[in-house]
Amino acid sequence: MSIQTASSDLRAFAKKPLNRRSFLGFVGAGAAAAALAGCSTGTATTSGGIFTAKDIAGVIPNYYPVDYAVPDLVSVAGSTAGFLTVPATLRKSVPKVPGSGGAYTALSPAWWTIPSANNDYFKAVNKELGADIKFQVSDGNTYGEKIQAVLASPNNVPDMVVIPSWNLPPKFDQAVGSLFADLSPFLAGDKVKDYPNLANIPTDSWKYSVFQGKLYGLPYPGEVIQNAFFYRKDIFDELGLEVPTSADTMIEILTEATDPSKNRWGSDDLWNAGQIMFGVPDKWTEINGKLVHKFETEQFRAALDWLTRLYKSGAVHPDAMAGNNQQANSRYEAGNTLVKSDGVGGWAESLARVLPSNPMYNTQAMDYFAADGGDPVLYKGSPASIFSFINRKADEAAIKEMLAVANFAAAPFGTAEYQLLNSGVKDTHYDLDANGAPVLNEKGQAEVTSTYSFLVHPPIVQAHVENPQFVNDYCNWSARMSAFATDPVLYGVQIQEPAKFGSLATPFDDLKADVANGRKELSALDGAIATWRSNGGDELRKFYQKYLDA
Structure with missing residues (x-):
């Protein structure tokens, strides 16, 4: 997990080596970290x-x-x-010694x-x-x-x-x-x-x-906006690649960019990017006055199906497919992958790490798009x-x-x-x-x-x-x-879930990896949702529903 995301204005931060666990781009990962x-x-x-x-x-x-x-x-x-x-002149905001x-x-x-x-x-x-x-x-x-x-x-x-x-x-x-x-x-x-x-x-x-x-x-x-998907503009330009504008062109362009003989793959794991493209809700959404968890939505299913197609294309780095996320920054900065998902603070951190030794390094954030190429649905961090x-x-x-x-x-x-x-x-x-x-x-x-x-x-x-x-x-x-x-549902105020629900979502991490790698069919999601509901998902829904009703 990338948590960090150092805030975008901490110059001292960007000059220090940071563990991705530290900050998904620091503020960039606040929401993801809170969910975990x-x-x-x-x-x-x-x-x-x-x-x-x-x-x-x-x-x-x-x-x-x-x-x-x-x-x-x-x-x-x-x-x-x-x-x-x-x-030229810095002002004093605290006129007296506090x-x-x-x-x-x-x-x-x-x-x-x-x-x-x-x-x-x-x-x-x-x-x-x-x-x-x-x-x-x-x-x-x-x-x-x-x-x-x-x-x-x-x-x-x-x-x-x-x-x-x-x-x-x-x-x-x-x-x-x-x-x-x-x-x-x-x-x-x-x-x-x-x-x-x-x-x-x-x-x-x-x-x-x-x-x-x-x-x-x-x-x-x-x-x-706390997360982004980044691309190596310098290498895109060198290879004459267009910037993707839809979910399908993303797979096509990343496949075109992939050349294992040159130790180059189109992307790292793009599960977060896939969820954004398909408009997966920020944990909960409201449908006809009732709370629905993101796992239960068609958007989640479509995003997982897209990720599976991306994996099958061969455009994802093998280490990322194996779940090795700790080296995602290293792969990207070495040019072994050309697209990654990260917290926004990772942008400045990456430039600070690489520019001194590679002045041509150019990492940019793609403009978000919906899967069909239309306007995206973004949720505030x-x-x-x-x-x-x-x-x-x-x-x-x-x-x-x-x-x-x-x-x-x-x-x-x-x-x-x-x-x-x-x-x-x-x-x-x-x-x-x-x-x-x-x-x-x-x-x-x-x-x-x-x-x-x-x-x-x-x-x-x-x-x-x-x-x-x-x-x-x-x-x-x-x-x-x-x-x-x-605004996500119930945005901006503090709820702490009962501890008994802490690991309820964990099986979906394993399911995502299994389906994307072809070890399970997409239909396995139906059983996982049913188990989630019976193991506490419906109870958790009631826990949040009372706040929505209020």
Whole structure:
């Protein structure tokens, strides 16, 4: 599974080697990760109760956008805005030192080499904060186990705890109130005006941070479109290949591109791309007022049939057919495959890895299309991919100081705070290129991380100013695709499924591989659906139906 998807504006992130498990493109994979973890979009519950939109509106902050820099590429229909240059003058979004000398611990994941706890980057940021944030950084690949162990010992829970959506442990919604502080009294409505950068975070991200009808989480916002299928434009051009515009032409062109004698196949596994082309719902859809799971839809069946035809064509790399997804990026970047599906954050990461040694490397995101070549049906990604929580044992003064720290961490692009958090200190951690863009030096690459940004994050923008062509490509693609974005059923609020349903979907992963590889017929899907229904699928439907009815 590719989880990652590093957010598109974390320059320090893109310069570090990332495990695909870390981020499906970071925010790009928020929704997929949540589904795998059993945490889906919906409304928070208390002892089976249901909270209305009005209830949730009463506990979240009001939205007051701020602009410290005008984007060169503006947002269209919720698409990602982009910046091609750093402003000549960086503005201060936090005019006074936010902290008052407090010292706090913060548990956070890392999908890179864990830096020294007492490095110059941490020292510089803590000085500006006026507070000492001591990070307890843990390996992101095993972070789920770490979180469960920490939360099982309430007396040892740090002052702030970062939890990616895919690492929310079972029954978290039942435990959150006994572990973490309700932030509603400090942030709800116009109370957020004390923290202007937090007020700048989109409303949907705050809604998704509500558990048990109260605001517990500080969000890391997601993007509207979080996944893409990428193609090697440089090799497509070299071979004279057209970009596919339908499901059938996808198979035809990928087959044409395949030449095993040259160690080149048309694609990696394109199951995610197939689901998008055929309009497979985002887990649940509503038909005549009733919830229907994606497994039960004709779109799912058609997508699986298409994937089987793609496999039979010989255009898929043998390792991908065998289920080896860990090396998908390596295959693609070496030119062994020409098309892959990934989170949007993987775009910048791939360029950062390959361009230094291959300046001709050109990876682009295809415009989405429906299977018949018409307009696609796209579902918005999760409005938040990561949360941080404040220990409920903190007193009012400490909570306010930690929120002031969060307000600093949420400073948007164009501010001095953002540049410090993402690039460190000039001449110590970064130098400026000819266009005034910060470029991390060796010390910066070793020390500058996303630890503070994980506490809370400003709205996502595309700010890879060191590569303006990429920013143009990305934002124009995002604008075109966001026009097709629609809300999934029960979008934007938090439901945590009962743990007993956690493995209910697992057999479909095996079935997909068996059918695509020809080991089973497509008709085996009928039996799998019947088993899913009897083993808990119908019960799970009732669980979600009550929220839809409300």
